[in-house]
Amino acid sequence: MNAHELANGDRMPLLGLGTWKSKPGRVRAAVAEAIRIGYRHVDCAPIYGNEAEVGVGLALAFERGEVERDDVWVTSKLWSDSHAPEHVEPALRRTLEDLRLDRLDLWLVHWPVAFRNGLRYPRRAEDFHAPDDVPLVETWAAMEACVEAGLCRHIGVSNFNVRRLADLLAGCRIPPAVDQVERHPYLQQRDLLEFCRENGVFVTAYSPLGSPDRPAHLLADGEPPLLEDPVVVEVAADRRVTPAQILIRWAVERGTSVIPKSVNPGRIRQNLSAVDLELEEEELRRLDALDRGQRYIDGTFWEIDGGPVTAADLWA
Numbered sequence: 001m002n003a004h005e006l007a008n009g010d011r012m013p014l015l016g017l018g019t020w021k022s023k024p025g026r027v028r029a030a031v032a033e034a035i036r037i038g039y040r041h042v043d044c045a046p047i048y049g050n051e052a053e054v055g056v057g058l059a060l061a062f063e064r065g066e067v068e069r070d071d072v073w074v075t076s077k078l079w080s081d082s083h084a085p086e087h088v089e090p091a092l093r094r095t096l097e098d099l100r101l102d103r104l105d106l107w108l109v110h111w112p113v114a115f116r117n118g119l120r121y122p123r124r125a126e127d128f129h130a131p132d133d134v135p136l137v138e139t140w141a142a143m144e145a146c147v148e149a150g151l152c153r154h155i156g157v158s159n160f161n162v163r164r165l166a167d168l169l170a171g172c173r174i175p176p177a178v179d180q181v182e183r184h185p186y187l188q189q190r191d192l193l194e195f196c197r198e199n200g201v202f203v204t205a206y207s208p209l210g211s212p213d214r215p216a217h218l219l220a221d222g223e224p225p226l227l228e229d230p231v232v233v234e235v236a237a238d239r240r241v242t243p244a245q246i247l248i249r250w251a252v253e254r255g256t257s258v259i260p261k262s263v264n265p266g267r268i269r270q271n272l273s274a275v276d277l278e279l280e281e282e283e284l285r286r287l288d289a290l291d292r293g294q295r296y297i298d299g300t301f302w303e304i305d306g307g308p309v310t311a312a313d314l315w316a
């Protein structure tokens with residue numbers, strides 16, 4: 001499969017199976033099926049609440065002899081309650097145990113937000129750490145130590161804007177390999193992409209289909225569903241493929257890796273075959289023209305009265 005080559009020669013397949021919102025009970029079969037038909041990249045996180053089951057799906061694929069461990073790229077993320085340096089490696093070891101792996105290919109800082117260890121989400125302003133109490137550079141240094149210990153091959157970030165990436169690049173020994181951010185034709189983040197390109201940071205696009213199954217508290221009235229966009233639908237009809245396939249191919253054509261989530265075998269297969277579609281430059285340009293700054297995962301769920309995080313600051 002098409003892949004992005006990292007500085008050390010490792011190759012990250014451009015299409016990965018997303019697992020956010022994949023329910024326990026469905027995700028094991030989804031992972032096993034995806035690998036069986038040719039996926040070689042799975043994107044996970046402990047906060048998704050399903051890593052142990054993803055691990056069973058991976059183990060199944062290895063047992064069946066469909067793939068070797070080295071042939072599958074596995075990404076996971078450091079949750080925001082474990083940014084204090086002493087919690088970093090234990091968090092990675094829990095993820096590895098759940099995933100039944102002895103190393104990750106890529107480990108990301110999930111959000112540039114830190115709060116008290118042991119919480120899933122902060123409830124009160126006091127639950128957050130002030131940036132000076134747990135500086136990101138210290139979290140990062142602990143992650144670098146995990147690379148050196150052989151527990152993960154690459155480290156990166158997620159939901160980082162240009163300002164935070166620039167700060168990190170200035171203060172790191174091992175530069176971030178990836179910034180995983182929301183990206184689709186409605187939210188193209190061109191400045192961020194340009195900055196990443198100039199600085200050797202690869203971008204992974206999350207919620208590439210507009211995350212239509214995002215939880216109720218992230219659904220706002222009047223947000224247009226990307227999969228129903230008239231231009232996307234029309235290009236798909238012209239090509240005799242589905243809107244989802246157009247969005248996946250667009251992401252790859254525009255130089256990112258992409259992690260559509262599905263637990264449906266037919267759609268898992270459909271999304272895989274999208275990688276090989278060919279789109280004309282004219283079609284790609286029509287999709288480029290849809291940019292409207294539409295964020296589905298807007299970060300407002302971090303805003304707590306008196307707390308240090310605002311959505312405006314996350315993306316500014």
Ligand code: A2P
Binds near residue numbers: 018207212263264
């Ligand atoms: P399902 O898991 O039932 O297939 P995103 O990756 O942007 O978060 O979007 C995930 C959502 O899109 C899920 O609701 C998923 O449903 C749905 N989805 C995944 N692939 C397709 C597809 N090919 N066509 C339509 N919907 C899809």
